[in-house]
Amino acid sequence: MGEYPAYDDAVYDSFDVRDERFAAYQQAIAGSVAGKVVVDIGTGRDALWAVAAARAGARHVYAVERQPDAADQARRAVAGLGDRVTIIEGSSTAIGLPSPAQVCISEIVGNIASAEGAVAVLNDARRRLCTTDCVWIPFRIQTWAAAVQLPDSARVLDPASLPYVERVFAAAGAPFDLRLCLGGPGASLRVSSAAVVESLVFDHRRSLPDENAVATTRLTVDVASARLTGLLLWSRIAVTPAAGRPEIDTLAGGTRGWAPVYVPLSTDGLPVRHGDHLALTFSRTTSDDRVHPDYHVAVRTGDADESLTWSSPHHGSGFRESELHRHLFPGGDAGPDSLAI
Ligand SMILES: C[S@@+](CC[C@H](N)C(=O)[O-])C[C@H]1O[C@@H](n2cnc3c(N)ncnc32)[C@H](O)[C@@H]1O
Incomplete structure (x- = not known):
């Protein structure tokens, strides 16, 4: 849902909890912002990181929020901090700052790390909104x-997700085969080793992460036998580069801020055995909105002629094209009004 303007109070409530995500950001902010000009990209309803930065002694905080209702509420959230926080309504890619930021805070990390547009948005911030030696929070995000x-x-399908499905379809202009997450952690479903398919480092000493990228890697089946139905994709976040600081592994269940994406590959399941290798190709291509990526995944077992594939455009694919979507969204006419199940 983070890829679309679909946040509501229930979602913002789930961010404002003292979990692993909250603690890691608070600690990183407290250690970096004293005396600095800060930009908080996607400050949200409660301006959590902007408030933390102001309290930790930031010289000034520019807090940017694209959802107008959330920006309005963020203004109320910072009212007690005098004039040290300015809420700017709009997308960070469409605004300018009176002075460049020395610290850039954001939490636009998707369930697939890049899915909320972090590469395009933070590259744009680096080019236009920040100093050349800006400190980036988070420092690295991976899938x-x-x-x-x-x-x-x-x-x-969890019925509680239906209002968000409707909003995502409205934002995309039509129903489509949207990405699906597993409710709760999915670590117990794993039948193979895990591998990194994207690793995005935000650091002024390094070149900008590429908006389009292809990663190839290998997974090894590590259970006696199984039927492979798909992949899980999940994020890991290193909020700061400081040694000894734990990374947030979103599959581990220490925060409700993320859920693993299920990539359906085979309805019946492909039989696999211990030691089988799976060649995995993961591609990211920026969609025509120039912010949010489309994804393509291909998986091939050692002896197979053809790959199992999954294409997941940010918007604009057909609806009920995949077997899983037909199963979860039964009904006749495609359209948001026919979604009640
Ligand atoms: C995951 S929420 C994070 C809210 C808060 N910063 C936190 O961490 O709890 C992401 C927020 O960023 C906003 N957002 C995403 N991309 C943005 C952009 N490029 N410019 C401004 N706001 C953005 C969304 O509307 C949403 O409120």
Whole structure:
């Protein structure tokens, strides 16, 4: 949902909890902002990081929020901090700052790390909004992949997700085969080793991360036998580069801020055995909105002629084209009004 303007109070409530994500950001902010000009990209309803930065002694905080209702509420959230925080309504890619930021804070990390547009948005911030030696919070975001066997009993849509599905379809202009996450951590479904498929470092001493990229890697089946139905993709976040600071592994369940994306590859499941190798190709291509990526995944077992594939455009694909989407969204006419199940 983070890829679309679909946040509501329930979602913002889930960010404002004292979990692993909150603690890591608070610690990183407290250690970096004293006396500095700070930009907080995507400050959200509660301006959590902007408030933390002001309290930690930032000289000035520019807090940017693209959702107008959230920007309005963020203004109220910072009212007690005098004039040290300015809320700017709009997308960070469309605004300018009176003075460049020395610290850039953001939490636009997707369930697939780059899915909320972090590469395009933070590259743009680096070019236009920040000093050349800016400190980046977070420092590195990654996407990891592993093969899974999803039981049939897990192929159920949580009814609580339907209002968000409607909003995503409205934002995209039409229903489409949107990405699906597993409710709760999915680590117990793994049947293979895990591998990194994207690793994005935000650091002024390094070149900008590429908006379009292809990664190839290998997964090894590490259970006696299984039926491979798909992959899980999940994020890991290193909020600062400081040694000894734990990374947030979103599959581990220490925060409700993310959920693993399920990549359906085979409805019946491909039989695999311990030691089998799976060649995995993961591609990221910026969509025509120039911010949010489209993804393509291909998986091939050692002896197979053809790959199992998954294409997931940010918007604009057909609706009920995949077997999983037909199963989860039964109904006749495609259209948001026919979604009630
Ligand atoms: C995951 S929420 C994070 C909110 C808050 N910073 C936190 O970490 O709890 C992401 C927020 O960023 C906003 N957002 C995403 N991309 C943005 C952009 N390029 N410019 C401004 N706001 C953006 C969204 O509307 C949403 O409120």
